[in-house]
Amino acid sequence: MRMSWNYEAPLRDMRFVLEHVLDAPAAWAQCPAHAELDLDTACAVLEQGARFARERLLPLNATGDRQGCRLQPDGGVRTPDGFRDAYEAFVAAAWPALAGPPRWGGQGLPLLLDGLVREMFDACNHAWNMYPDLLHGAVQTLAAHADDACRARYLPALVSGQWLAAMALTEPQAGSDLGLLRTRAQPQPDGSLRVRGSKIFISGGEHDLSENIVHLVLCRLPDAARGSRGLSLALVPKFLPDGSRNAMVCEGLEHKMGLQASATCAMRYDDAVGWLVGEPGRGLAAMFVMMNSARLHVALQGLGHAEMATQNALRYALERRQSRVAGARAAAGGATADPIARHAAMRHVLLGLQAQVEAGRVIAARAALALDLAEQHRDAAVRQAAQARAALLTPLLKAQLTRLGFDGASAALQVFGGYGYVREYGIEQSLRDARIAMIYEGTNEIQAIDLLQRKLLGDRGAALRALLQECLDEARACDGPQQARPFAEALRGQCDAAARALDALLALEHEPAATSALAQDVMEALWWLLCAWAFASSARAALGLHDGDARWRQAKLERMGYARDWLLPRASLHWQRITAGAALLPELPAAQ
């Protein structure tokens, strides 16, 4: 049986999240910039996005993987066939400008909407979507920190997608620890810089999709302090304003496990001309402005992979017949085998994936909405609280959804059996492509440290307590409908555990070795809290649907119930461990 890899955009679930779980229109009404936006318009944008993803990006996914990127003798990079046409269509349809600032030509639509569109693009072609993925962050960084001349020169072409951007951070000796990087920038009398050094793992550092590529290069000015406080940010374009080629070259492409169609470049800057963005020595601060949205975008890559893997595995499992189900009656019509979707093991895999994808979508949408509110809400107190909420959710989403993307691809591969291991079925590419997202944009281990040190201990639990309050409100709302009560109970249990765990962590605050040993448990436990909230709010929202498809509503309730009963208990171990404090963590080199 040959199944074709396909994509049905989860538009119904997306609308459900916007309308019934988040009530996004009510939030938009409080944001002057979005006050005119209504739900039908938003959903029309999603439908257009779904069509673009399916018609233009999906057909290039497998071919791009096979063909890969090729470094040309002249130092250029050739992307796979069709990538450039798709990119031109993408720009022509104004997708890059969707959430861009209106001042620079953007449409100024919410990041929430932009995020859901990204999920669909990533689901259909993660590698292709790498190229425009950094535009939003580059625009944010330049809009906030570049000088007027720089903004006027670069922002319109970046917002429209006419030019693309690259972030040049990593060096061979400096990965998670950017304080170790060595690229130098020498100020010139005319105010420009000459940038010299080598960078690796630069996604889209060179390619043939756009006429210019704007690099944001982390570097050191002369006499800069050691470590990360000595870093500055430089804008270094492939082509200079006078049209001449800048002194920067792609020295090689990485041969990777996956994401073959995304050019991962080793770049050399040979006294390339650049301009400072932001203050000298404040390069990391200039980039922090984009950190939350960039990490959310990576989370959405994971979500897209998980959705794609899940729906394809489900289609396969409903068609593929092997063996009779345990305890099934003698088959009518003499069928000797049932669809594997009816076997308990496959039901666990598929229900678990569906529920986690749906909860992940709710949590990612909450974070995107928080980013919108932080930017646009009319009330400064709401803006501030939303900023703290987005900051708290970001490392959780980045780490947990990228892991779901990879683990979900692997679980889905298992559903395909031996076919899953064969290239033409598509799922093995998902697994290979999804893996990198657990590493880049801050490894998932770095996210756990960020969550614990900055987002929990940094404000002594204030952001978490605000979130717990909202969860308890949801639990109270679930006390009403009888079918929602088990969700209320489960959510309250998570909240109680979280409150105890927070106290325990605060008591350990000055024992960094003890708390850092618990970072991964904190990450897991808080994620399950967020999931419990998503399960409860989704179930309650589904119960509130009185028109529409009763079967869809019932299935949503069953999936959320499955997740509550079979998945949520995984949280206990992590809460217990945090509350108990850390057990001994031996040193490793001694263990050789």
Place this chain on the structure above:
Amino acid sequence: MRMSWNYEAPLRDMRFVLEHVLDAPAAWAQCPAHAELDLDTACAVLEQGARFARERLLPLNATGDRQGCRLQPDGGVRTPDGFRDAYEAFVAAAWPALAGPPRWGGQGLPLLLDGLVREMFDACNHAWNMYPDLLHGAVQTLAAHADDACRARYLPALVSGQWLAAMALTEPQAGSDLGLLRTRAQPQPDGSLRVRGSKIFISGGEHDLSENIVHLVLCRLPDAARGSRGLSLALVPKFLPDGSRNAMVCEGLEHKMGLQASATCAMRYDDAVGWLVGEPGRGLAAMFVMMNSARLHVALQGLGHAEMATQNALRYALERRQSRVAGARAAAGGATADPIARHAAMRHVLLGLQAQVEAGRVIAARAALALDLAEQHRDAAVRQAAQARAALLTPLLKAQLTRLGFDGASAALQVFGGYGYVREYGIEQSLRDARIAMIYEGTNEIQAIDLLQRKLLGDRGAALRALLQECLDEARACDGPQQARPFAEALRGQCDAAARALDALLALEHEPAATSALAQDVMEALWWLLCAWAFASSARAALGLHDGDARWRQAKLERMGYARDWLLPRASLHWQRITAGAALLPELPAAQ
């Protein structure tokens, strides 16, 4: 920093397991066939195996992955450069005959020794080791079920490795459910068969390593019953005894995620000449004789991958410096970064991997020893108990060690950061190669069903109760040394939970839907019981070492303590769920 992929055979740990954890020499003394074997001889064999793996197989691992197998215009399959030379050296050194029956030219050494050698070969080159991997099973099957003429003709060349074997089971519509297969065998007046049909996913169905390839083909005789009771087994050689080419052809090679150097063939048999092995309609029974050892071999592939990934990640983590450790004092000598092996997140990953690999080796060795005792012990009652023990451990090892191979490769890849995703570092190949072992030789879901239905409920818990008794003996032994007591307590806790869970499962015996929903929990929980036993017996054995390296002993104790405190608590959720009985498991198609 460029680290080279390397292998240091875990000879010290293997000797520790043989000598101090299992006391294998005492067991061998009870087996007439092995009574002459002593520990030093056994360890000398392991050293030779380590040298062969490292010197002959490791250098071909990455090149084999890049080159892959190529289907030639004449239908032959060309293996990667060097594979054939390595195979000739392997045969010349008599490795295939290691555990082969002396009657047919084998050395008759224990499967325990053979298993440890396999772990090393798989660690260094899983793809290469696929070719000889099926020899042992084919030999067992033929020795037990073929007629005298067939045995005399085929066994000597298979035992010596002069010829290789292939198992032809899967068909496009028949994967986990072999009852659906359609390949036909027509008896001929001369007693031979004509075999007609198509098979897929046939590892080593065609290649250039040996002069003949002996296929064991599962097929149906005319008027065979439907389903798996209608299956027969046929021996179908590539070259017939008169030297002519049989009517069978490799129609294609699968393009896979990994294991590129292993030829995965689509085979067509066009009235190929074959001979029945075993009784008509008893094809599956003829193959069951090799099932336990074949599945143990797949488990050892996982263990080899996990060992390889762990030791390479550890070497990298001890060299790679990024950031200061949380809470570290200001660095002496002004170092600005510590080896990442000192960071808590990496310590968790690496200690967890080491402990799981070491426990997995103990459990696999217990199973291999049980297979030896089942075959060779002088006492029939011991043979019978050992057979039940091996049968119980087999599905656990197959599922859990193949998952450790894959998850371990992924965890190790994360240690390498961005470099892990790049081909030249080696770890991404481990991840790709390791994935298939979770699927073939019975998917891990099939193993969970086998464990629950046949190995636990099939004898109403007798084999598990015997195992629990032995675990309690170990716990009692751990009550002595003070440092061993926490292991005794942890092991007793697992035994208590297992006894309660067994009662709960037996009470559900006639509710197949409820028990099958718990199959994965049973798998996980029992695995942790086996790990707790391995942690305890390893710790106690280490405490008993009075000569030798005190640092090695201490590190072993710390790793086992880490595993007891940080890993073992994962078991609770699974035990609780089994004891509580199954929660509702919704149907899937309704969930669309």
